[in-house]
Amino acid sequence: MKKWVGMLFLSFIMIFSLTACNQSQTxxxxxxxxxxxxxxxxxxxxxxxxxxxxxxxxxxxxxxxxxxxxxxxxxxxxxxxxxxxxxxxxxxxxxxxxxxxxxxxxxxxxDGTFLVSREKIEEFQWEQLKGTTFLGQRKGGMPQMVGEYVLKQHKIDPKSDLELIQNVDFANIPSAFASGTGDFVQLFEPQASIFEKEGKGHIVASFGTESGKxxxxxxxxxxxxxxxxxxxxxxxxxxxxxxxxxxxxxxxxxxxxxxxxxxxxxxxxxxxxxxxxxxxxxxxxxxxxxxxxxxxxxxxxxxxxxxxxxxxxxxxxxxxxxxxxxxxx
CATH class of the missing domain: 3.40.190.10 (Periplasmic binding protein-like II)
Structure with a gap:
């Protein structure tokens, strides 16, 4: 019996030592x-x-x-x-x-943002942004730079072809759109999908697809x-x-x-x-x-x-x- 208890104790010590060793190596x-x-x-x-x-x-x-x-x-x-x-x-x-x-x-x-329209558009064309109010991302940030790049790729001048809003803090952009600001908004997920599910907006294009790798x-x-x-x-x-x-x-x-x-x-x-x-x-x-x-x-x-x-x-x-x-x- 003593021999069995001794072996059990020895096994416990070995397992504890190995565990401590592994922890120290983490x-x-x-x-x-x-x-x-x-x-x-x-x-x-x-x-x-x-x-x-x-x-x-x-x-x-x-x-x-x-x-x-x-x-x-x-x-x-x-x-x-x-x-x-x-x-x-x-x-x-x-x-x-x-x-x-x-x-x-x-x-x-x-890029991980999407273009969300307030109204449902069956066949969206980028030129439909002209003359609208576009709620974009913070100036100087990568989402906004990609947003402007994509607009220019589609022959849209962000400064003259639409009203570009950039003075809304990143965290407040979704609530600003939900409260009525902008005809279109550039949103990250999951907010874009949440708006779509709630009927507050409709995803019409992907900035990630448009801007390339x-x-x-x-x-x-x-x-x-x-x-x-x-x-x-x-x-x-x-x-x-x-x-x-x-x-x-x-x-x-x-x-x-x-x-x-x-x-x-x-x-x-x-x-x-x-x-x-x-x-x-x-x-x-x-x-x-x-x-x-x-x-x-x-x-x-x-x-x-x-x-x-x-x-x-x-x-x-x-x-x-x-x-x-x-x-x-």
């Missing part, structure tokens, strides 16, 4: 996201399906609500990695950063962090790639169920509708590699909007080493 990564959105579904899949854990990472996610706040967090060492629009790294570089912010893994590759949101970090934590960054990128593949291989319904705990205030059918829409238009990048064509398209859009401080070479702010290693490309 690496903490502080991740700041610019906003909390279904647009970032693969990230939440990586969390919910345990892909970060499989790589030995403990990812602490914080929503920083805004590109400027996200970059402040990264630059001040309040976070290790940021998920934000690639344009922010260009702004920082143009200011003369001594520790460049490097884009190392792409999450989304189209761009590195809309990417994971980025200081160059120094990438050098000092190369193995951690590789593990992080591996988990993201696993999640990207999982999203591609599974139905919108399954993805919606996986990430639903992240959006407790949004009905499951809306989450599914949004995911299906983003999947159909190719918004979710299938791998974390940010290619040069997309980078150049981003700068073309910024330049067209008059918001590009300086043209930055692809090699200066993009590092695809980790993404290429984990994908084998």
């Amino acid at each position: 690496e903490k990564v502080r991740l700041a996201e610019v906003t909390h959105s279904i647009f970032y579904a693969p990230l939440y899949v990586a969390l919910s399906e345990g892909f970060f854990e499989e790589e030995g990472l403990d990812v602490e996610l914080t929503t920083t609500w805004g590109g400027d706040k996200t970059m402040t967090s990264l630059l001040s060492d309040g976070s290790d990695i940021a998920l934000v629009g690639s344009e922010t790294s260009i702004y920082v570089e143009a200011q003369g950063s001594t520790d460049p912010i490097i884009n190392f893994a792409q999450l989304t590759e189209t 761009v590195p809309y949101t990417t994971f980025m970090s200081k160059e120094s962090y990438l050098k000092d934590n190369a193995e951690t960054v590789k593990k992080f990128t591996t988990a993201i790639y696993k999640a990207q593949q999982w999203v591609q291989e599974n139905s919108a319904s399954d993805v919606a169920k996986s990430i639903a705990p992240q959006f407790e205030d949004t009905e499951l059918d809306i989450i599914e509708t949004v995911i299906e829409r983003y999947k159909e238009q190719g918004s979710y990048a299938q791998d974390p590699i940010l290619d040069e064509k997309e980078w150049n398209n981003l700068q073309d859009i910024m330049e067209e909007a008059g918001e590009l401080p300086a043209r930055i070479d692809y090699e200066t702010l993009v590092n695809t080493t980790f993404a290429e290693e984990v994908t084998g490309k």
Whole structure:
């Protein structure tokens, strides 16, 4: 009996030691996201399906609500990695950063906004925007730059062909439209689908489809962090790639169920509708590699909007080493 108890005690000690060892090997990564959105579904899949854990990472996610706040967090060492629009790294570089912010893994590759009409339009034509009131996004932000770029592509001058409203705060744009401001509005999901379900608006076009591929949101970090934590960054990128593949291989319904705990205030059918829409238009990048064509398209859009401080070479702010290693490309 004593021998059996002794062996049981020894087994307990061994299991406890192994568990403690595994816990000590878990690496903490502080991740700041610019906003909390279904647009970032693969990230939440990586969390919910345990892909970060499989790589030995403990990812602490914080929503920083805004590109400027996200970059402040990264630059001040309040976070290790940021998920934000690639344009922010260009702004920082143009200011003369001594520790460049490097884009190392792409999450989304189209704009995520939609054109919503107050009235139902069976066969929408972009020229129908002329002479209307258009409630756009904040000036200088990527959604607004894409919005203006698309309008110009369709021979519409945002300054003279319509009344462009840009002075409404991002969080208040949906309520402004709902209360009667604007004939058309540029909205992110899930608000666009919610309005459609409630009969308050009708989705007539996608800015993401019209603008082409761009590195809309990417994971980025200081160059120094990438050098000092190369193995951690590789593990992080591996988990993201696993999640990207999982999203591609599974139905919108399954993805919606996986990430639903992240959006407790949004009905499951809306989450599914949004995911299906983003999947159909190719918004979710299938791998974390940010290619040069997309980078150049981003700068073309910024330049067209008059918001590009300086043209930055692809090699200066993009590092695809980790993404290429984990994908084998």
